[in-house]
Amino acid sequence: MVKPEKYFFLADGRILKNLRELALRLDEFSDELFRSHVNPDKNDFANWAEFVFEEKILAQKLRSTSDRQKFHIILLKDLLGRQKTKKIKKYKCDKCEKAFSSKVGLSVHSTIAHAKKG
Numbered sequence: 001m002v003k004p005e006k007y008f009f010l011a012d013g014r015i016l017k018n019l020r021e022l023a024l025r026l027d028e029f030s031d032e033l034f035r036s037h038v039n040p041d042k043n044d045f046a047n048w049a050e051f052v053f054e055e056k057i058l059a060q061k062l063r064s065t066s067d068r069q070k071f072h073i074i075l076l077k078d079l080l081g082r083q084k085t086k087k088i089k090k091y092k093c094d095k096c097e098k099a100f101s102s103k104v105g106l107s108v109h110s111t112i113a114h115a116k117k118g
């Protein structure tokens with residue numbers, strides 16, 4: 001969940017809740033709208049990524065261009081990379097065959113599924 005104070009308010013009044021929405025909806029933007037946020041003098045979306053979501057590396061990459069297509073590709077590649085890492089389930093339960101993407105996930109599972117009763 002993204003809190004409302006983290007939303008991005010576009011110049012045309014629409015709202016973006018996160019970077020994924022920006023990537024998916026960028027095609028709908030008029031050139032004028034995109035230019036009003038990204039141009040050689042500023043990059044509002046890179047600032048949003050850095051200061052609201054603490055995505056410093058992504059922000060740096062986004063700042064490297066004011067070209068709309070390049071900007072979009074950088075953003076999409078970043079999001080794609082995240083989806084891949086999310087799917088890797090490297091923490092396997094030794095009591096059953098279930099696997100989890102994080103240690104926390106595994107420990108929640110073993111607490112709930114394998115806790116000794118009584």
Ligand SMILES: [Zn+2]
Pocket residue numbers: 093094095096097098109110113114
């Ligand atoms: Zn298990």
